[in-house]
Amino acid sequence: MAYRLRFAPSPTGALHIGGIRTALYNYLLAKQKGGRFILRIEDTDQSRYVPGAEEYILRSLAWLGIHPDEGPGIGGDFGPYRQSERLDLYREYVMKLVEEGKAYYAWDTPEELDARRQQSEDHSFRYDASIRNEMNNSLRHSAEVTAQRLQEDVPYTIRLKVEPGQSIVVTDKVRGEVVFDSSSLDDKVLFKSDGYPTYHLANVVDDHLMKITDVIRGEEWLPSTAHHVLLYRAFGWEESMPAFSPLPLILKPNGNGKLSKRDGQKFGFPVFPLAWPSDNPEQAIEGFDSYGFEPEAVVNFLALLGWNPGTEQEIFSLKELVQTFDPEKIHKAGARFDFDKALWFNQQYVHQLRYDTVAERLEQEGAALGYDLSAGDMEGAFRLLQPRVQLVKEIMPQAKYFFSEDFEMDEESIEKKWKPELSGVLEDVATALASVEPFTFEAAGAKAKEIILASGVKMGLVMPMLRAALTGTMQGPDVFAIAEVLGKDITIARIRKLAKR
RNA sequence: GGCCCCUUCGUCUAUCGGUUAGGACAGCAGAUUUUCAUUCUGCAGAGAGGGGUUCGAUUCCCCUAGGGGCUACCA
Numbered sequence: 001m002a003y004r005l006r007f008a009p010s011p012t013g014a015l016h017i018g019g020i021r022t023a024l025y026n027y028l029l030a031k032q033k034g035g036r037f038i039l040r041i042e043d044t045d046q047s048r049y050v051p052g053a054e055e056y057i058l059r060s061l062a063w064l065g066i067h068p069d070e071g072p073g074i075g076g077d078f079g080p081y082r083q084s085e086r087l088d089l090y091r092e093y094v095m096k097l098v099e100e101g102k103a104y105y106a107w108d109t110p111e112e113l114d115a116r117r118q119q120s121e122d123h124s125f126r127y128d129a130s131i132r133n134e135m136n137n138s139l140r141h142s143a144e145v146t147a148q149r150l151q152e153d154v155p156y157t158i159r160l161k162v163e164p165g166q167s168i169v170v171t172d173k174v175r176g177e178v179v180f181d182s183s184s185l186d187d188k189v190l191f192k193s194d195g196y197p198t199y200h201l202a203n204v205v206d207d208h209l210m211k212i213t214d215v216i217r218g219e220e221w222l223p224s225t226a227h228h229v230l231l232y233r234a235f236g237w238e239e240s241m242p243a244f245s246p247l248p249l250i251l252k253p254n255g256n257g258k259l260s261k262r263d264g265q266k267f268g269f270p271v272f273p274l275a276w277p278s279d280n281p282e283q284a285i286e287g288f289d290s291y292g293f294e295p296e297a298v299v300n301f302l303a304l305l306g307w308n309p310g311t312e313q314e315i316f317s318l319k320e321l322v323q324t325f326d327p328e329k330i331h332k333a334g335a336r337f338d339f340d341k342a343l344w345f346n347q348q349y350v351h352q353l354r355y356d357t358v359a360e361r362l363e364q365e366g367a368a369l370g371y372d373l374s375a376g377d378m379e380g381a382f383r384l385l386q387p388r389v390q391l392v393k394e395i396m397p398q399a400k401y402f403f404s405e406d407f408e409m410d411e412e413s414i415e416k417k418w419k420p421e422l423s424g425v426l427e428d429v430a431t432a433l434a435s436v437e438p439f440t441f442e443a444a445g446a447k448a449k450e451i452i453l454a455s456g457v458k459m460g461l462v463m464p465m466l467r468a469a470l471t472g473t474m475q476g477p478d479v480f481a482i483a484e485v486l487g488k489d490i491t492i493a494r495i496r497k498l499a500k501r
Numbered sequence: 502g503g504c505c506c507c508u509u510c511g512u513c514u515a516u517c518g519g520u521u522a523g524g525a526c527a528g529c530a531g532a533u534u535u536u537c538a539u540u541c542u543g544c545a546g547a548g549a550g551g552g553g554u555u556c557g558a559u560u561c562c563c564c565u566a567g568g569g570g571c572u573a574c575c576a
Contacts, residue, residue, distance in 0.1 A: 010576045045575055110574060122502035123572070157574050175506075184504050184572095192574040199576050223505055223571040248507080249569070257569075304525095308514060312524050331514075333507050334569060341513065341526045351539085388538045460535055467536065475537035 003035025005214050007061075007068070008203065010042045011053035014272045014285055015060055016261050017337075018218060018250045021302045025216045025247065027066045028303070028325035035213070039071030040206060041082045044196045054082075060273040064295045065318050078210040083202045090197035093205050093235070094158050094190050102234040103190060105146060105156045106137035126186045129164045158191035160200075160231065168226045172244040174330045180226035188227050200224060204231040212242045216327060219246040219334075220258075245327045248306045249334045259337050261285075269339040273298065292393035294353075297346040306335045315348055347390040355379050358392055365396040366403065376403035380485030384477040401471045402485060405494075409472040414465070418501075422465050425455045426499035429466065430492045439488040445480035469498035 007023040009015055030037040039061070041054055054072065061068065070076025080086055097103035108127075117125045132139055137159070138146040149156070164183040171177050190201040197205070207215065225244060232241045249258040253267055264271035264286060275290035288298045300316055308331075309324045316324065362382060366373045381402040385395045401407040432451045436443050452462045467479045470486060483491040 008576095012576075042576070048575065106574090108574095113573085117573095124502070126503085126572080155574095159574095178505070180505075186572080189574050194574075196574085198574070203576090218570090219506070220570055220576090226505090246506085251569075253512085305513070310515065312515080314525060335514090336512060338512050338526070344526055347539095385538095387540085458535095463535055473537090477538085478534075479536085 001213060003030055003033035003213050004038060004211050005030040005035065005216065006038040006040050006210065006212050008040040008042050009057055010045065010048070011050060011057065012045070012048040013050045013053055013261065014276050015057050016259065016271045017273070017302060018259060020060065020064065020273055021250065021305065022217060022247060023061060023066055024299060024302055025325070025327070028321050029214060029216065029327060031322045032325055036069040038076065038210060039068035039074070039081065040210070041072055042199065042202065043082060043084045044199065044202050046194065046196065056274065056276060063274060063289065064299050083206065086206070087195060090191065090202055090205055094197070094201055097234055098158060101161070103158050103160050104138045106135065106159050107149065107154055107156050108136045127159065128162060128186045132187060155193040157189045157193050159187040160190050160227065160234070162187050162230060168229050170225045170229055170244065172246055173327045174245050174332060178222065182230070185226055200227055200231065204228050207242055208235070208237050208240070214245065215242045216245040216247060219249050222246045245330060248331055250305060251334045251336045253337050253339070258334070292391035293346050294349045297349040301342045301345040306331045343390045350389060350392055351387055353386065353392070355382050358382070361392060362396055365393060369396055369400070371400065371403040373403060377485050384481055384485060388477070407472045410468065410474055413474045414468050417461065417464055419461060421457055422462065423499045425452060425457045425462055426465060426469065426495050428455060430495040430499065433488065433492055436488070439484060441478065441480040441484040444483050448480070465498060466495065469495045
C-alpha cells in the first residue's frame with residue numbers, strides 16, 4: 001500500500017520547532033517509502049484562529065525544504081485540505097454514529113459543566129458512563145424530547161458513547177503496546193455546538209478519508225489515541241487504521257516541562273523557524289532565520305533531537321535523512337533543547353558554504369553596515385572569516401577593515417605594546433613589501449619576516465603591530481593572508497600610517 | 502487527585518543479556534596559529550534507588566523515587 005503521511009498543524013500562531021520536527025519526520029518517512037506527504041490545516045477552533053498562521057506554516061516548511069505533495073494551495077485528490085472547508089463531511093459521519101447509537105446529543109452548557117467540575121473534589125468529574133444518565137442528553141431524555149429540541153435548534157454537542165469495561169490496546173512503533181481501560185475514558189465531545197468538529201472527530205475522519213497510513217505526532221496525543229482507536233472502531237475502520245508513532249516532547253533547556261512558545265524570549269534562543277514581525281515589538285518573534293541559521297542546519301539539528309540512526313554520523317543532508325530515517329529508532333524520552341548544539345550544527349554547515357551561495361546575503365549585510373563593498377575584496381574577506389564563525393551573519397560585522405580605512409583602532413592595546421623602534425621597522429617592512437611580486441601571502445610573509453629578523457627587533461613585538469596596522473585589532477586571521485586580500489598598496493599604506501604615529 | 506508515558510556522562514545519545522558502557526555538544530588541558538578563532542590530540546564525566554529472573558544484567562519483570570504528558574464544546 002502506498003505510504004501517505006500528513007502534517008496537520010492548527011493555525012493558531014507561529015509553529016514552534018516541535019511542530020517542525022513532527023513535520024520533518026512525517027516527510028522523511030513518506031519520501032523514504034516513495035509515498036506522499038500531505039499538509040492538512042486543522043482550523044476547527046474558530047476562537048484560536050490566527051490570520052497569517054497558515055501562510056507562516058507554508059513558508060516555514062518551504063524554507064526548510066519540506067515540500068508537501070498535497071495540501072491547501074497545492075492541490076491533491078483528497079481535498080479540501082482545510083478542515084473548515086470539510087464541515088459537511090464531519091456532520092455526515094458523526095450523524096452515522098448517532099444513528100447507530102454510538103454517539104449522542106448533549107445539551108449541557110459549558111457553564112453547567114464548569115460548575116460540575118468546580119463542585120467535584122480533586123478533578124474527579126468525568127463525563128462518562130457512570131454519570132451520563134443524569135446529564136442533559138439524548139440518552140436520558142425521550143426520543144420525543146430529543147426531536148423537539150432538535151426542532152427548536154437548541155444548541156447541542158455530540159459525544160462519543162464510550163462503553164466501559166473494555167481494554168483498548170494502542171500499538172505504536174516506538175513504545176509497543178499501551179493498554180487503556182475504557183472505564184477511565186470520558187465521553188469525548190466529537191461535534192461542537194458551533195457546528196465544528198473537535199480535533200478527535202475531524203482527525204480520525206480525515207485520516208481515514210485521506211488514506212493516511214502512518215501518524216507521527218507528539219506524545220501529548222498518546223492519551224487521546226485511545227479515543228481515536230474507539231472512533232475507528234465505531235466507524236468500522238479499525239482494519240485500515242494508521243500506524244502510530246508518538247514523538248517524545250522537546251523540553252525546556254532547564255528540563256521543566258515541554259518547550260513552549262514563550263521560551264525563546266525567556267532563554268534567548270529561537271524556538272520558531274521563521275521570524276514573525278509585528279508592529280508591536282513585544283509580540284514580534286525571532287526565528288532561526290533571523291538568528292542567522294542555515295535551514296539545512298536546523299533540519300539536521302531537529303532530526304537528531306530524539307532520533308538517531310544508531311551510527312556515529314551526525315551530519316545529514318535532508319536527502320540522507322530520507323534514506324536513513326527509521327521511526328522505530330525514535331527515542332522514548334523527552335529531549336532537552338540545546339542551543340549550543342544547534343550552533344555547532346550550523347557551524348558545520350557554514351564552514352562548507354560556497355561563496356556564491358552567500359554572496360548576496362553578505363552584500364546586503366555589508367550594505368546595511370554602511371560598507372563601500374566596491375572598495376574591497378568580499379570573496380577574500382569571506383574566505384578568511386568563514387572558518388571563524390558559527391553563523392554567516394557574524395562575518396560582515398568583523399570585516400570592516402576589508403572595505404574601509406575608517407575602521408576602529410584598538411589604541412589601548414597598541415599603546416601598551418608600542419616601542420619607539422617599531423616606527424623604523426614598520427617603515428622598512430612597508431618599503432620591502434613594495435617589491436614583492438606577485439603579492440601573495442607566502443611571499444609577503446617571507447619578505448616581512450626577513451626584514452624583521454634583520455632589524456633585530458623582536459618578532460613578537462612587530463607582528464602584533466603589523467596586525468594592528470592592517471586591521472586595528474589584536475586578533476583575526478593570519479596577518480599576511482589579510483595583506484594579500486587587501487592588496488599591496490593598501491597594505492603598505494596602512495603600515496606606513498602606523499609607522500608614523 | 503485520576504489515567505498514561507519516560508529514566509545511560511551537565512546536555513543529545515549508542516548499547517537490542519556477556520563491552521575497559523561508545524560518540525557528539527558543552528567543560529578542562531595541550532599542540533598548531535608568534536594573535537584570537539578554527540583544527541587536532543588528550544583529560545574528566547553516566548546506567549535514579551531497591552528487589553527479583555539469570556551462570557551473567559544498563560539491557561527482562563516488580564516496587565519506590567523523580568521527570569513528563571493528558572485530564573476543555575483547545576489542538
